[in-house]
Amino acid sequence: MGPLEGLRVVELAAIGPVPFACMMLADLGADVVRVDRADGRRSFEEWHRVLDRGRRAVTLDLKDPGGIREVLALAERSDVLVEGFRPGVAERLGVGPEECRARNPGLVYARMTGWGQDGPLARTPGHDINYLALTGALYAIGEADGPPVPPVNLLGDFAGGGMFLVAGVLAALYERRRSGLGQVVDAAIVDGTGAMLGMLVAMADSGEWRHRRGVNLLDGGAPFYSCYTCSDGRHVAVGALEDRFYAALLDGLGLDPARLPDRSRTADWPALRQVFAERFASRDRDSWAALFQGTEACVTPVLSVAEAALHPHHVARGSGPAAPAPRFSRTQAVLHR
Numbered sequence: 115m116g117p118l119e120g121l122r123v124v125e126l127a128a129i130g131p132v133p134f135a136c137m138m139l140a141d142l143g144a145d146v147v148r149v150d151r152a153d154g155r156r157s158f159e160e161w162h163r164v165l166d167r168g169r170r171a172v173t174l175d176l177k178d179p180g181g182i183r184e185v186l187a188l189a190e191r192s193d194v195l196v197e198g199f200r201p202g203v204a205e206r207l208g209v210g211p212e213e214c215r216a217r218n219p220g221l222v223y224a225r226m227t228g229w230g231q232d233g234p235l236a237r238t239p240g241h242d243i244n245y246l247a248l249t250g251a252l253y254a255i256g257e258a259d260g261p262p263v264p265p266v267n268l269l270g271d272f273a274g275g276g277m278f279l280v281a282g283v284l285a286a287l288y289e290r291r292r293s294g295l296g297q298v299v300d301a302a303i304v305d306g307t308g309a310m311l312g313m314l315v316a317m318a319d320s321g322e323w324r325h326r327r328g329v330n331l332l333d334g335g336a337p338f339y340s341c342y343t344c345s346d347g348r349h350v351a352v353g354a355l356e357d358r359f360y361a362a363l364l365d366g367l368g369l370d371p372a373r374l375p376d377r378s379r380t381a382d383w384p385a386l387r388q389v390f391a392e393r394f395a396s397r398d399r400d401s402w403a404a405l406f407q408g409t410e411a412c413v414t415p416v417l418s419v420a421e422a423a424l425h426p427h428h429v430a431r432g433s434g435p436a437a438p439a440p441r442f443s444r445t446q447a448v449l450h451r
Contacts, residue, residue, distance in 0.1 A: 116143025117445040121287075124149065124188045125169065126176075126209070128198030129157050130242075130267070131275030131303065132226050133165035136196055138280050140168030141438035141447045144194075149174050149185060164436050168450035182208045189214040189221055193296075194283055198226040201236045211298045221296040222286040226279050228270075230302035242270035245303040249274075251311060258328030258335065274307030329380070331355075337387035338363065338377060341416060348399035352390070353412040362411035367393045 121144040125136040133148075140146045146168065150156065152175035174181035186209065189195050195214055197204050204210040204225075211223040228245045229235040235248075243264045246252035251270075256263040282299035290296055317323035322331070329335040338354045354363040364371050367390070374389060375382035394402065399415050406413040417425060419435050428434035438447035 119143035122192040126197040132198035134276035190217040224299040242267035275303040278306035342394035346398035349416040
């Protein structure tokens with residue numbers, strides 16, 4: 115009984131951001147039908163076991179006229195169709211936006227690609243790391259003296275891709291209430307990731323962000339916004355940006371602020387980091403977590419995915435890794451097993 119109950123979605127099976135976006139729509143109550151290849155082949159199929167939850171699947175041969183007719187019939191009865199082919203492939207198959215929307219003018223036809231439907235790179239293959247590289251996002255992530263570090267595939271595939279696809283679908287459905295017409299949603303990972311760089315661009319324009327890795331306020335360069343190794347080899351995350359949070363951090367570490375380097379001077383950051391690193395290395399991770407629990411120091415243990423699932427906060431909320439989000443007061447999202 116989620117907020118999207120009654121919404122009908124056709125998903126042409128793909129990888130990464132498409133199943134993620136359709137998982138979100140299904141979690142929120144949409145009736146999603148996934149169209150799988152007739153030969154059953156799909157790249158990284160086991161990786162998508164969680165992302166595929168909550169919908170029915172049909173097997174159709176998209177190289178057969180009968181299979182194409184079935185897809186068009188599904189589109190005719192649906193509100194949304196989602197595809198993740200390279201540009202031009204859906205048109206060649208006969209299930210492009212013109213064919214589908216000729217059957218159903220109210221259809222929202224959502225397209226997910228890395229580079230977008232046009233431009234010099236539109237038909238070039240790529241993955242999350244490539245899309246991040248060309249937006250500037252990857253350049254900003256990593257240690258000061260090392261190469262860029264890909265943030266798993268969360269930032270490109272799922273945030274810049276899948277989440278923006280969902281936002282586009284919902285916006286097009288809202289606009290349809292006015293016009294009575296659907297439209298094509300061109301969701302590209304490079305576009306979504308670029309949009310998320312808004313604050314970084316503003317910080318750079320105001321002189322508060324240097325285009326170097328690991329030397330800025332929010333990229334691990336600041337010693338009071340960074341991660342530290344504990345005596346057991348595990349880590350804690352420190353996010354003491356505001357003055358009162360920083361004071362709580364020093365209090366928990368047993369440090370006298372009058373005897374420390376000035377945190378407002380970036381030139382003093384290396385010396386301050388050394389002090390913090392030595393102090394955090396004196397205890398194990400969970401001891402620090404217990405010491406800072408209930409304080410304003412913004413210190414948390416860095417948990418593995420398996421540990422996160424068992425953390426009391428997530429258990430109390432029934433959340434944790436891969437749980438449906440966001441939450442609603444009346445029409446709750448559903449975790450499909």
